[in-house]
Amino acid sequence: MYKIFSSNPELQRNAWLELRQNRMIVMPLLIGLIYVITIVIGLHPYDKLSPLRYVALAIFHIVVSVWGTKQAADAVASEINEKTWDRQRMTGLSPWKITIGKLFGPTLFQWYGAMWCMGVYFLCCFSSDNFSQDVFIGLVTILSGMFANALGLLFSLLSITGNQSSSFSNTKINTTFFFIMALLIGYQTSSTMTIQGLFFHRNISWYGISWGNFFNLFFVFIFLSWAVMGIYRNIRTELQYKNDSKVWICFIAFVIVYCFGFSIHSELTDGMNFSTFDVVFLKLNFVTYFLVSITAFLLLVERKNIVDYKMFVADFNSFNFKKLNFSSPLWLISGIVSGLFLVILATLSLVHRPDSLSSDNFKIFNLLSDNKREFINQHLSFFYFGVALLLLRDIFATRFLLYCTNFKNNILIIIIYYAVMYAALPMVFGANGGQLICLFYPIPFTGYSIASFISLAFQAALAFYIYRSSYRSKYLNIFSEHPL
Amino acid sequence: MISIQNLSFDYANFLALQDITVDIPQGSITALVGPNGAGKTTLMRCLTALTLPTHGKILMDEIDIAVEPHACHRMTGFLADNFGLYEQLTIEQSISYFAAAHGLKNEERIEQVIAQVHLTNKTHELIKNLSRGMRQRVGIAQAIIHQPKYLILDEPASGLDPEARIELAGLFKKLNQEGITLIVSSHILAELDQYANNLLILKNGKIVESGFDMNVENKKSENHFVIHAANISLLYSFSNNEMYEVLNTENDKATIAINEKYTLQDCMQYFMSNGLQISEFYKETGNIQDAYLKTIKNA
Numbered sequence: 001m002y003k004i005f006s007s008n009p010e011l012q013r014n015a016w017l018e019l020r021q022n023r024m025i026v027m028p029l030l031i032g033l034i035y036v037i038t039i040v041i042g043l044h045p046y047d048k049l050s051p052l053r054y055v056a057l058a059i060f061h062i063v064v065s066v067w068g069t070k071q072a073a074d075a076v077a078s079e080i081n082e083k084t085w086d087r088q089r090m091t092g093l094s095p096w097k098i099t100i101g102k103l104f105g106p107t108l109f110q111w112y113g114a115m116w117c118m119g120v121y122f123l124c125c126f127s128s129d130n131f132s133q134d135v136f137i138g139l140v141t142i143l144s145g146m147f148a149n150a151l152g153l154l155f156s157l158l159s160i161t162g163n164q165s166s167s168f169s170n171t172k173i174n175t176t177f178f179f180i181m182a183l184l185i186g187y188q189t190s191s192t193m194t195i196q197g198l199f200f201h202r203n204i205s206w207y208g209i210s211w212g213n214f215f216n217l218f219f220v221f222i223f224l225s226w227a228v229m230g231i232y233r234n235i236r237t238e239l240q241y242k243n244d245s246k247v248w249i250c251f252i253a254f255v256i257v258y259c260f261g262f263s264i265h266s267e268l269t270d271g272m273n274f275s276t277f278d279v280v281f282l283k284l285n286f287v288t289y290f291l292v293s294i295t296a297f298l299l300l301v302e303r304k305n306i307v308d309y310k311m312f313v314a315d316f317n318s319f320n321f322k323k324l325n326f327s328s329p330l331w332l333i334s335g336i337v338s339g340l341f342l343v344i345l346a347t348l349s350l351v352h353r354p355d356s357l358s359s360d361n362f363k364i365f366n367l368l369s370d371n372k373r374e375f376i377n378q379h380l381s382f383f384y385f386g387v388a389l390l391l392l393r394d395i396f397a398t399r400f401l402l403y404c405t406n407f408k409n410n411i412l413i414i415i416i417y418y419a420v421m422y423a424a425l426p427m428v429f430g431a432n433g434g435q436l437i438c439l440f441y442p443i444p445f446t447g448y449s450i451a452s453f454i455s456l457a458f459q460a461a462l463a464f465y466i467y468r469s470s471y472r473s474k475y476l477n478i479f480s481e482h483p484l
Numbered sequence: 485m486i487s488i489q490n491l492s493f494d495y496a497n498f499l500a501l502q503d504i505t506v507d508i509p510q511g512s513i514t515a516l517v518g519p520n521g522a523g524k525t526t527l528m529r530c531l532t533a534l535t536l537p538t539h540g541k542i543l544m545d546e547i548d549i550a551v552e553p554h555a556c557h558r559m560t561g562f563l564a565d566n567f568g569l570y571e572q573l574t575i576e577q578s579i580s581y582f583a584a585a586h587g588l589k590n591e592e593r594i595e596q597v598i599a600q601v602h603l604t605n606k607t608h609e610l611i612k613n614l615s616r617g618m619r620q621r622v623g624i625a626q627a628i629i630h631q632p633k634y635l636i637l638d639e640p641a642s643g644l645d646p647e648a649r650i651e652l653a654g655l656f657k658k659l660n661q662e663g664i665t666l667i668v669s670s671h672i673l674a675e676l677d678q679y680a681n682n683l684l685i686l687k688n689g690k691i692v693e694s695g696f697d698m699n700v701e702n703k704k705s706e707n708h709f710v711i712h713a714a715n716i717s718l719l720y721s722f723s724n725n726e727m728y729e730v731l732n733t734e735n736d737k738a739t740i741a742i743n744e745k746y747t748l749q750d751c752m753q754y755f756m757s758n759g760l761q762i763s764e765f766y767k768e769t770g771n772i773q774d775a776y777l778k779t780i781k782n783a
Contacts, residue, residue, distance in 0.1 A: 084570055086562070307538055
């Protein structure tokens with residue numbers, strides 16, 4: 001242990017701060033007390049160890065996933081607020097050492113607690129009827145905890161990376177937000193698989209192969225690796241290294257391959273057989289949904305400083321692809337790929353009508369469209385173009401809020417924008433089956449796709465105009481004096 | 485040597501630094517001065533590669549710091565105005581951390597640096613319990629632990645008592661003698677006079693004075709003297725114009741340049757025998773404060 005700490009000064013520093021003697025004693029005492037209470041209460045008269053196993057898992061989630069993720073999300077933000085981050089950036093620490101130090105350093109105490117939880121958990125597994133599966137659950141839980149921690153750190157880094165003065169305003173609000181997002185996304189990704197695969201004993205079919213417990217473990221590990229890679233890349237940027245777009249493009253390719261691999265579950269299709277086209281079409285929808293979600297999320301959290309953003313705009317305007325490889329924000333790349341998929345889907349729905357996707361033989365459409373079956377397949381291409389316009393509207397609107405206004409907390413203002421656009425407006429215009437909602441969102445399988453398309457085209461154009469004129473009036477003088 | 489070439493830095497909608505070109509000589513102690521908002525801190529952050537310039541480049545011993553920021557960090561120590569300390573660590577832990585972060589495993593170096601900043605008896609004290617003067621010394625120890633060639637200090641003396649400032653000036657001179665080139669920004673010009681030998685004045689992101697070498701200035705003004713006398717205007721009426729030249733007068737004070745053929749003693753004797761009521765006289769030295777005020781006024 002000493003060797004690990006001494007090889008990474010950032011871990012060592014955190015060990016000095018986190019692993020204090022009194023804390024090291026209190027943690028196992030508290031966890032032990034909960035175990036004793038669990039045994040005394042005796043939820044199960046003959047099996048004392050099963051409840052203990054579940055309690056150990058629950059404590060792990062509270063200590064590592066909740067508390068640890070909060071610590072990880074605060075890791076760099078607190079350094080910035082305490083004005084120590086610049087000092088650390090000037091040390092000779094490599095990006096990898098800082099990555100590991102920041103991910104496991106501030107959460108050392110939580111992982112010390114986790115040791116007492118998972119130690120007991122694995123011991124209890126010996127009394128389990130399904131030993132191997134319970135061990136898998138334990139391992140997936142540990143990786144899920146790490147994954148949630150890594151996401152918390154990653155999101156907060158995305159927001160500060162490249163900020164000129166490394167300022168981090170409104171930290172409490174922002175880190176709490178990143179913490180919640182990390183928990184939601186981390187658990188959505190890993191726990192769903194765990195619950196599906198391990199608790200309900202469903203084998204996941206991926207590219208036609210039925211994967212067992214190994215699938216969960218493997219993919220949580222892969223997701224964790226991507227999150228760690230994201231942290232590493234952001235730390236590199238903080239240390240003034242230049243990053244190209246290669247890794248992000250690889251991640252997007254991974255998401256496409258990963259999402260495309262899932263099979264349509266037979267419970268939803270009622271055993272119907274689909275043509276290859278229909279299956280591909282549905283899978284493309286699934287992939288596009290993820291790509292658009294990633295882009296929308298990046299529009300919220302990714303924050304380039306204005307100088308870098310101006311350089312990107314200059315490179316973009318001059319079609320300097322060599323420079324764009326380094327200067328383009330992540331949302332642009334995922335946005336372009338999303339757009340590409342939306343165009344493919346729109347074209348596919350025009351050239352080859354997926355007749356089998358009718359409500360009679362496909363249960364999903366029953367759930368979505370309910371009593372509007374006659375509209376299925378109609379206006380579908382307009383729907384996809386509508387989504388593309390929606391994305392464009394959000395790009396220009398969020399860039400306007402981020403770079404052309406003087407709000408102190410840009411993240412908060414974009415959250416409010418999303419809340420208004422995606423929660424308040426649907427409530428106002430969609431109440432009691434109101435059709436006006438179609439003016440703000442493309443809704444498939446309705447007769448209003450064309451109206452949606454026209455309305456969204458207008459909104460996207462308006463957002464572009466407002467963004468462009470504000471950007472020019474705010475930064476044009478500086479451009480003419482000192483063109484980038 | 486640090487060579488700054490056509491450096492510009494562009495914040496959101498104003499240019500903090502505009503086309504700066506200047507060389508900072510090796511072995512100098514450069515005072516970086518200028519009014520608030522002149523761009524001093526931005527220039528220092530660029531010099532430390534904490535922010536990269538929008539235009540131009542900085543060469544540190546011929547290495548472009550934008551291309552090799554890590555090389556710059558190895559060569560540079562930086563003390564920000566807030567010192568950037570880990571409050572919950574002890575002095576020893578803090579210095580050990582920075583030593584390890586720079587890849588140093590030499591215990592002797594840690595002890596040496598702690599001794600250099602006179603904190604040997606305080607090694608186990610938590611940083612949060614230290615006075616400002618001591619915190620500043622811990623900050624300097626952290627910045628020099630890896631034996632940098634360049635030490636950049638942003639307002640190091642602000643908030644220090646006079647005793648701590650004198651100590652600080654001594655420390656800077658000592659570090660300079662050990663071969664470290666220092667760049668110090670400060671508002672306290674009188675304090676810079678004690679150790680700086682090079683001056684860089686910034687105003688509105690532009691350099692308005694550079695290369696003001698205090699040693700050269702002192703040499704130039706070797707025969708310059710300041711005289712205080714109630715009837716100072718008499719200086720203009722004396723007949724021996726060969727002996728001295730009046731450079732300027734202000735109230736009861738005048739600065740004169742004595743001709744090389746004459747000594748100060750000759751001059752004083754002449755003045756007193758002609759009725760000049762001298763109350764005080766001293767040698768004029770190159771003064772950062774005067775140079776700064778003169779430059780800023782003219783800029």
